[in-house]
Amino acid sequence: MIVLKATQEKLLSVLQSVAGIVERRHTLPILANVLIRKTGGSVQLTTSDLEIQIRTTAELGGDGGSFTTTVGARKLIDILRTMPSDQTVSLESSQSKLLLKGGKSRFTLQTLPAEDFPLVQEAASFGPVFSVPQKTLKQLLDQVSFAMAVHDIRYYLNGILFVAEGKQLSLVATDGHRLAFATAALDVEVPRQEVILPRKTVLELQRLLSDAEGAIEMQFAGNQAKFSFGGMEFVTKLVEGKFPDYNRVIPKNHKNSVTLGRAPLLASLQRTAILTSEKFKGVRLNIEPGTLRVASNNAEQEEAVDELDIDYGGDSIEIGFNVSYLIDALANMDNEMVKMELADSNSSALITIPENDSFKYVVMPMRI
Numbered sequence: 001m002i003v004l005k006a007t008q009e010k011l012l013s014v015l016q017s018v019a020g021i022v023e024r025r026h027t028l029p030i031l032a033n034v035l036i037r038k039t040g041g042s043v044q045l046t047t048s049d050l051e052i053q054i055r056t057t058a059e060l061g062g063d064g065g066s067f068t069t070t071v072g073a074r075k076l077i078d079i080l081r082t083m084p085s086d087q088t089v090s091l092e093s094s095q096s097k098l099l100l101k102g103g104k105s106r107f108t109l110q111t112l113p114a115e116d117f118p119l120v121q122e123a124a125s126f127g128p129v130f131s132v133p134q135k136t137l138k139q140l141l142d143q144v145s146f147a148m149a150v151h152d153i154r155y156y157l158n159g160i161l162f163v164a165e166g167k168q169l170s171l172v173a174t175d176g177h178r179l180a181f182a183t184a185a186l187d188v189e190v191p192r193q194e195v196i197l198p199r200k201t202v203l204e205l206q207r208l209l210s211d212a213e214g215a216i217e218m219q220f221a222g223n224q225a226k227f228s229f230g231g232m233e234f235v236t237k238l239v240e241g242k243f244p245d246y247n248r249v250i251p252k253n254h255k256n257s258v259t260l261g262r263a264p265l266l267a268s269l270q271r272t273a274i275l276t277s278e279k280f281k282g283v284r285l286n287i288e289p290g291t292l293r294v295a296s297n298n299a300e301q302e303e304a305v306d307e308l309d310i311d312y313g314g315d316s317i318e319i320g321f322n323v324s325y326l327i328d329a330l331a332n333m334d335n336e337m338v339k340m341e342l343a344d345s346n347s348s349a350l351i352t353i354p355e356n357d358s359f360k361y362v363v364m365p366m367r368i
Contacts, residue, residue, distance in 0.1 A: 001062075001063050001065065001067060001092065001093045002061075002062040002063045002090055002091070002092050003036065003038055003043070003062050003063075003067055003069075003090075003091040003092065003093055003098070004036075004038070004043050004060035004061055004062040004090065004091050005060070005061040005062050005088065005089075005090040005091075006060045006061055006088070006089065007085070007086060007087065007088055007089070008080055008083045008084060008085050008086070008087045008088075008089050008102065009085040009086065010058075010060070011060065011080060011089060012077065012080045012081065012085075014045060014056060014058045014060070015034065015045065015073065015076060015077055015080070016077060017054070017056055017208060017232060018034060018045050018046065018047045018054045018055070018056055018073075018232075019034065019047060019073045019074065019077055020054075020204050020207055020208070021047055021048070021049045021052045021054060021200070021204055022034070022047050022049070022073045022074060023049060024074060026049075028050075028118070029112070030070060030112050030116050030117055030118070031048060031049060031050065031118070032072055032073065032074065033070035033071055033072055033073060033111075033112055033117070034046065034047050034070065034071060034072075034073040034076070035047070035048075035068070035069075035070050035114055035117045035119075036067075036068065036069055036070065036071065036091075036114075037067075037068045037114070038062065038065070038066060038067040038068070039066050040064055040065075040066075041059055041060075041061060041062065041064070042057055042058065042059050042060070043057070043058055043059075043060045043062070044056070044057045045057075045058070046117070046119070047073060048117070048118060048119065048120055049200075050118060050120070051120075051198065051200070051236065051237045052120075052198075052200065052201055052204065052234070052235070052236045052237070053119065053120040053234075053235045053236075054204075054232065054233070054234050054235075055232065055233045055234075056231055056232045056233075057231055058231070062090070062091075067093060068114035069093065069098065069111045069112075069113075069114055070111060070112045070113070070114055070116075070117050071098050071109050071110075071111050071112075072109065072110075075109065076100070076109070079100060079107055080102075083102045083103070083105070084103075087102050087103055088102070089101065089102035090102075094108075096110075096111055097109060097110060097111060098111055120235050120237075122224065122226070122235060123221035123222065123223065123224040124221075125221060126219035126220065126221045126224075126226060127190075127191070127193050127219060127220045127221065128188075128190055128191070128219070129217050129218070129219050130164060130169075130186050130187070130188050130190045130217070130218055130219075131186075131187065131215040131216060131217045131218065132169060132184060132186060132187075132215065132216060132218075133213070133214070133215055133216075134209045134210055134211070134212065134213075134214050134215065134216045134229055134230070135209075135210075135211045135212075135213075136184045137184075137205070137209060137216050138206065138209040138210070138211065139182075139184075140169070140171045140182045140183075140184055141160070141171065141202060141205060141206050141209070142206065142332055143171075143180060143182040143332055143333070143359055144160060144171045144172065144173040144180035144181065144182050145160065145173060145202050145203070145206060146173075146180070146328040146329075146332055147173040147174055147175060147178050147179060147180035147328070147329075147361075148160060148173045148174075148175065148199055148202065149174070149175035149176065150175075150199070152175065152176070154176070154241075155239060155241060156196055156239050156240075156241030156242065156243055157174060157175055157176065157243075158198065158199045158239065159173075159196045159197050159198045159199050159201070159202060159239045160172065160173045160196070160197050160202050161173070161194065161195075161196050161243040161246070162193075162194070162195050162196075162197060162218075162220070162225075163192070163193070163194050164186065164190045164192070164193045164218075164220070165190065165191075165192040165193070166186075166189055166190070166192075167185055167186045167187075167188070167189055167190075168183055168184075168185060168186060169183065169184050169185075169186050170182070170183040171183070172243070172246045174244065174246070174249070177322065177325065177363070177364050178325045178328075178329075178361070178362060178363040178364065179246060179249050179250070179361070179362040180329065180359075180360075180361050180362075181246060181250065181359070181360040181361070181362075182358060182359045182360075183357075183358050183359075184358065193220045194243070195220045195225055195238045196238055196239035196240075196241065196243055197225060197236065197238065197239070198236065198237065198238070198239050201225075201234075201236040204234075205227065205234070208229075208232065208234070209229070210230070212230075214229065214230055215229070216228070216229035217229065220238075223237060223238050223240070224236065224237060224238060225238060249348075249362055250350065250360055250362055251341065251343065251347065251348055251349075251350045251362065254341035254342055254343045254347070254349075254350060255314065255315075255343065256287070256312075256314035256315050256317065256341065256342045256343065257314070257339055257340065257341040257342070258287065258292070258310050258311070258312040258314070258339070258340050258342075259311070259337055259338070259339045259340075259354050260292070260308065260310050260311075260337065260338065260340070261336065261337060261338075262330055262333060262335055262336060262337060262338045263336075264308055265292075265308065265330060265338065266327065266330040266331060268292075268294050268306040268308055269283065269294060269323055269326050269327050269330070270327060271304065271306050272294045272295065272296040272304040272305075272306050272323065273296065273323040273324075273327065274304065275296050275297060275298050275302050275303065275304040276296045276297075276298060276323055277298040277299050280298075281322045281323050281324050282296065282320050282321070282322060282323070282366055282368040283295065283296045283320070283321060283323040283326075283368075284296070284318060284319070284320050284368050285317075285318070285319050285320075285321065286316070286317075286318050287310075287312060287314075287316065287317045287318075287319075287342065288312075288316040288317075289312055289313050289314070289316075290309065290310065290311075290312065291307055291308070291309065291310065291312075292307070292308045292310045292312070293305060293306070293307050294306045294307075294308075296323065314342075315344075317342055317344060317345055318345055319342065319344075319345045319349065319365050320345075320365055320366045320367060320368030321349070321363060321365060321366060322363075322366055325363045326351075326363065329351055329361045329363070330351075333353070333359070335353045335356075337353070337354050338351055338352070338353065338354075339351070339352045339353065339354045345365060346365060347365070348362050348363060348364050348365065349362070349363050349365070350362055351363070
C-alpha cells in the first residue's frame with residue numbers, strides 16, 4: 001500500500017513541524033518515532049516526548065484506505081534532506097517495514113507497532129478557548145523568553161508564566177536576576193487563568209509560530225495547555241509550582257528616568273562588553289546630567305569606556321550590571337527609543353518603551 005506520495009519539500013516541511021520535540025536518545029525507543037495515521041488521502045503525523053505532543057494533518061496523496069504505523073522521525077528527515085526538493089517521494093508499507101522511494105533511491109525502514117505509541121492523555125476539561133494572532137504570540141515570546149532560567153533548582157522558573165485575564169494576555173519570565181514582562185490584548189473576555197509553560201514548550205512554540213496571518217487558539221487545564229494553529233495541535237504538560245509575584249518585583253515611582261536611542265545604547269554596551277572578563281560580565285554605568293558613561297575592565301587590566309550624550313537632569317548615579325542582561329533585553333526589542341528608570345546604585349533598574357505599558361524589563365544591579 002502506498003501510504004503517501006508527495007514532493008520532498010512538502011513531506012519534509014510537514015515532518016519537521018512535528019519532529020522538533022523528538023529526542024535522539026530515549027529510554028523508550030518508540031519515542032524516537034513519528035506516528036503515521038492515514039485515512040483516505042489525508043495523513044496525520046504525531047510525535048511525543050511524554051510531556052509534549054504535536055500533531056498535524058496534511059493531504060499527502062497515496063492510496064485510499066486506512067493505515068497506521070510508527071517509524072524513526074530523525075532518520076526519515078535525514079534521508080529526505082539528501083534528496084532534491086522537487087523530487088516526488090513515496091512511502092510504501094511492506095510487511096512490518098516501510099519503503100521510502102525517491103528517484104532511483106530506495107530505503108527500507110524498520111517500524112514499530114502504532115498501538116505501542118504512548119499518546120499524551122488529554123485533560124478532561126479545558127478552560128475557555130481564546131486566541132491571538134500567531135505574530136502577536138511570537139512577539140510576546142521573543143520579548144520575554146531570554147529571561148527564563150536554565151536548569152534552575154527552582155523548577156517553576158524554567159519556563160514562562162502565562163496570565164490570561166479579562167481582555168489581556170501577559171507573559172512573564174525571570175531567572176531571579178532579571179524579569180521580563182510583556183502583554184497583549186485579547187479579542188474576548190476570559191476568566192483569570194495562570195499557567196507556567198515549560199522551557200522546552202516555549203522554545204518549540206517559538207520555532208513553529210510564524211509571522212503569517214492566522215490566529216493561535218489557546219486553552220488551559222489544571223495540568224495542561226493546548227494550542228491550535230495552522231493545522232497543528234500542540235498539547236503540553238505544565239510546570240507545577242507557584243511563580244513569584246512579579247508585580248512586587250516591578251519597581252514603581254523611580255525618581256530618575258532617561259529616554260535614549262535603543263540602537264546607540266545597545267552598540268555602546270556591545271563595545272564595552274568586549275573587555276569584560278568571561279566569568280564576570282560586569283559593566284559600570286555612570287549617569288549624570290547630559291552624559292551616560294559605560295565602562296568595563298578585566299583581569300588583564302584592560303579598560304573600555306564609551307560615552308553617550310543624553311537628555312537627563314536627574315541625580316548622578318553609578319550602577320553596575322551584568323552586561324549580557326542589558327544586551328539581551330535591548331536586542332529583543334525593535335523600538336527606536338527606550339526608557340530607563342533608576343532610583344540609586346543598589347536598586348533594580350526598570351527598562352520600558354516610552355508611552356507604552358506593554359513591555360517591562362527589570363534588572364538587578366551587581367556590585368563591581
